[in-house]
Amino acid sequence: MGACDVVILETGRQVQASDLPRHMGYENPDFDLAGYAVRNRGAIQLRNRTIRLRPDGASSAAIEVACGIIANMDDGPVTLSTFTDGTWRFTNYGSPMAAIDGLLDLTGAHMSSMFEAVSEGMHAAEGHMRAAFQTWRDSAGELNVGSIERLRETGAWARAVALCPTGSQGTGFAFVHIGDGITAFGERWRKEMIGKVDDGQPDPDYAAFVSDLYRRSIEGEMPAVNRISASLRLDRRLAPSRLRYRQLLLPWTVRDGAKRRTIITSVTQRHAVGFHHAVAGTA
Numbered sequence: 001m002g003a004c005d006v007v008i009l010e011t012g013r014q015v016q017a018s019d020l021p022r023h024m025g026y027e028n029p030d031f032d033l034a035g036y037a038v039r040n041r042g043a044i045q046l047r048n049r050t051i052r053l054r055p056d057g058a059s060s061a062a063i064e065v066a067c068g069i070i071a072n073m074d075d076g077p078v079t080l081s082t083f084t085d086g087t088w089r090f091t092n093y094g095s096p097m098a099a100i101d102g103l104l105d106l107t108g109a110h111m112s113s114m115f116e117a118v119s120e121g122m123h124a125a126e127g128h129m130r131a132a133f134q135t136w137r138d139s140a141g142e143l144n145v146g147s148i149e150r151l152r153e154t155g156a157w158a159r160a161v162a163l164c165p166t167g168s169q170g171t172g173f174a175f176v177h178i179g180d181g182i183t184a185f186g187e188r189w190r191k192e193m194i195g196k197v198d199d200g201q202p203d204p205d206y207a208a209f210v211s212d213l214y215r216r217s218i219e220g221e222m223p224a225v226n227r228i229s230a231s232l233r234l235d236r237r238l239a240p241s242r243l244r245y246r247q248l249l250l251p252w253t254v255r256d257g258a259k260r261r262t263i264i265t266s267v268t269q270r271h272a273v274g275f276h277h278a279v280a281g282t283a
Helices: 017-024 033-040 060-071 096-107 128-138 145-154 187-193 204-220
Strands: 005-008 014-016 044-047 050-053 078-084 087-093 115-120 160-165 173-178 224-232 241-256 259-270
Touching (some): 005 017, 005 033, 014 017, 017 033, 033 044, 033 050, 044 060, 050 060, 060 096, 060 115, 060 224, 078 096, 115 204, 128 259, 173 259, 204 224
Antiparallel strands (some): 005 014, 005 044, 044 050, 078 087, 115 224, 160 173, 160 259, 224 241, 241 259
C-alpha cells in the first residue's frame, strides 16, 4: 500500500485529506481539520501507516471501513494514534492484523458480518501450506493414499478440510475430511460434520462466502491462496467473532472405480492474531 492520507467520515465515506476542507465547509482552515474531525466528528484518519482516531468517539461505520483498508496493507508495523484524556497517545503494532485487533479492542466495537478474501500469490504459502502445494503438484492433482500420507507427514492434513460438490444440497458441498487442527467451531462440530452435507451452520453467511471460494477454485482447476478476514456469529447469544487466516485451496481429482470425481481441500494457517470474541459496543 503506497503513501496515502485519507479521512473516513462518520458515515464511512472516504475523503482525501486535501479535499476535507471542501467537504466540511472550511475553505482555508488555519488548524488541523483532520484532527478536528477525528476528535469531534467520529472520523478516522489513515496517513501512510498511522491511524488516528478517538476511541470513545469513532463511528461504527468509520471503524469498519478503516479495518477493511488496514487489512489490505502490506505486512509491517502500523501505529495507532489515539486521542484520549485530551492528548494524543501512540501505540505501535507489528502487523496490520494486530493493529486491527488493537483498534477494535480500544473502541469496544465489532465488525458486522464482514467477509473479505484478498488473493495472494503462491509465494505467500509457507510451511505446511507450501508442502501441501508441492504434494498437489507432484501428484498431478490426484488425491490418493500416497498423497494423503504425504499431507499427513507435513502436518497439512491436520489443518485441512476436504469437501466434494453435492449439487444444490445445503451449501453445495459435503465434508469428506476435517482435520483435528480445525478448531474454530469446536470438536463436537468437527466430529458430527464429517461425511455430512455442509448445512451452513453456525453462520450461513460465512458458509456461503467460503463455498463461493471453493467453487471458483474448482471451476478454474487451479490452486489459490487467499487471506481471509471474517466477522461471524458462532452463538446467537454472543457478539460476532473475528477470524483471520491464510487459506490454500487445492482442487484434486479422485479415482472412484472407472469414474473420477472432484475434491477441494482448504489448508489453513492462522494469522498471529488469534480467533476470539470481539467486545460488543456502541461506538
